[in-house]
Amino acid sequence: MSGGLDATHDPALRSWVASANRPDSDFPIQNLPFGRFRVDGQPWRIGVAIGDQVLDLRLAAQARALPESLSESLVPLAAGDLNAFMALGPGARVALRRALSGALAAGSVAQASLSSCLVPQARAELGVACEIGDYTDFYVGIHHATAVGKLFRPDNPLLPNYKWVPIGYHGRASTILPSGQDFARPWGQLKAADAEAPVLRPTARLDFELEMGIVIGGANAPGEAVPIERAEEQVFGLTLFNDWSARDVQAWEYQPLGPFLSKNFASTIAPWVVTLEALAPFRRPFARAAGEPRPLPYLHCDSDAASGAFDVGLEVWLSTARMREQGLGAHCISRSNFADAAYWSVAQLVAHHTVGGCALRPGDLFGSGTLSGPRPEQAGSMLELSQGGKQPIQLPGGEQRSFLEDGDELSLRGVCERPGAVRIGFGACSARVLPARPRP
């Protein structure tokens, strides 16, 4: 398990970047998440968020304000290549994190040289942090799987494999969009239950999915399984992820090989990858309830039982076009928590994904699956919140929603908080639904 507590987590640690010290900042000096950004159409750079600024790691490397021992790590970062940095392994990440923590701390002599390496986040365009190779979407949210299963199979919502197999399927990397990139409502084949034939239409059941993204940093060769005890060494960090879904397209297309066009038109990923080290104070036991089957040995890990879960509070905020016209702010439509929602740990996902010999590569992405909490109002999708469209949710200003409408802007938030630790945030993962494009 990487990332025990050290001085980088000291709650008394403050930064010379004043905005990082605000109690409501997502990016205190204890966080230091990685992302990719650019300014004025210049080439993409790798940066670390600190308060409302980004530390430009190319400029930082040029300023020689960090220890000489990091020079090898800084080469790919200065070149804008987070994948190559991730491939150096957790040691390089931990060392850089310690150096940045020292250099950005109040009183550091590095302030003089690093202060010119800061870019206000408000001036930067934030992209996708790395090149995503293969993207896998899991289905770890047991409350989601149960609620969705109930819509189709009221008496038998969870399939027999759910508590044995970390269910997952391959997704589409080419349409993972950076937060803030809006997308058009997708077209797709829909078939009404009583219709003879399907039609091509813009989806009428556009949904979001509240997920965590798990960014893979390590590599295993084809044929090589990663044992669960070493599984977290393959993980670089976590981020927020929204796997937009067209439920009506999904219902018609998904048999027998799973979702396809209903999921591959757009997924939105947050700009910042929060490292496992930053999350160390927020680990919790990953415990199965009594009576649940014991995982097969390749999925069993003593350290999971001690600290396999991540206590990340999650929120979903919705703002409609009419709400914005009326001057109403976004409305929180759901609150959940990664630790409460997930039936499988991150380590279990890595161990399972590789047990048959599947190769992972730096920059691969796992989606957790929809992270609905145990109560109905904690659901991570409109499908659940509206009970399959039968029970619309109420919004400020008098509107209702069963599924998403054009102009709706959806934003995911993630925050780690506990007494005695500094709040760690994930930033926002947001996009707006544009009207369907004309089709010839």
Add this chain to the structure above:
Amino acid sequence: MSGGLDATHDPALRSWVASANRPDSDFPIQNLPFGRFRVDGQPWRIGVAIGDQVLDLRLAAQARALPESLSESLVPLAAGDLNAFMALGPGARVALRRALSGALAAGSVAQASLSSCLVPQARAELGVACEIGDYTDFYVGIHHATAVGKLFRPDNPLLPNYKWVPIGYHGRASTILPSGQDFARPWGQLKAADAEAPVLRPTARLDFELEMGIVIGGANAPGEAVPIERAEEQVFGLTLFNDWSARDVQAWEYQPLGPFLSKNFASTIAPWVVTLEALAPFRRPFARAAGEPRPLPYLHCDSDAASGAFDVGLEVWLSTARMREQGLGAHCISRSNFADAAYWSVAQLVAHHTVGGCALRPGDLFGSGTLSGPRPEQAGSMLELSQGGKQPIQLPGGEQRSFLEDGDELSLRGVCERPGAVRIGFGACSARVLPARPRP
């Protein structure tokens, strides 16, 4: 539709590379497929197969034996980057093909400079032709879908969506292996019907899938659909593809989101991508039988009806360890044809994949799905050939096979032949099954 007939298809055209003129060569001067190779661990190069040689396009660019107008196209090729060349579009490919056809033709003045740019294929390591971004596996083989469906649903083998939706799902790019790279039998969760719990075991039902690979050369932006009339412009060429499958793992894991570990441990791709231009003499009408539903307008294309199918003869060859010990050659266990097996055209796959706005990128790969012919002995998988394992096939030397055993080597072959045209081959797509690796 790209690639009408021109002088490059002239059956009288012969090459100064003598081996290209043999009637049984896969790579006559009318073919000129692209691939990636290296010699003695040197960097990967892009080459074109001609007879039993590879024309090294880096050396050819340096030799300045090709027209000056191609210099822009040769930059990415000389750099070993087929993806960047594909991104230049069909025009660059057609122009280079014409130039190579002229330069490699018997009597060409380019022989003097190009003869030193040839590498014997026997000396070269052949890799995967391009960097594969996203890989999608389709399910166009209607005889396969019917036969497999019958094993599960004897009365209703084809699901209601099959004749409306080109069924597909996302696969794993990281474990697409070059032909000749052997792989270990994968482990996975298996559950016997009468068992209380699953176990982790090496698969006992290892299978192959006879597929064509469709290499995407063009790009469309997220949100942008490719109209079917222009769909083939996005395709660079075809190759052979074997999507190895663990049927027992698949049966336990695939509900409700589709195949995952049962398909992502290894897929084998042939080294050569045969361009659409080379295949122009082998196009056939893509016709639906009377009574089949008319495709929705976005999937309907008049040129498909004229020439949407590819007449590629396919063969599956098996050699077991014992057969090799006994000095027996490989045995052909199935013969099929792309045109007879596919319910959906290549153009329809591109149009469907993008209709919801999914972005394709140069280097993306489609698998066709298993291309079983209409008769049982034309099946493209062991699952079908052995009727779900109930009826083993007989091999020379007295062995039987229901599924693949350790030491089995499976090889796919593809050949286009018709009177008045020169035979175009796809080379071989081969790999051997190694014993499962020990797991701790």
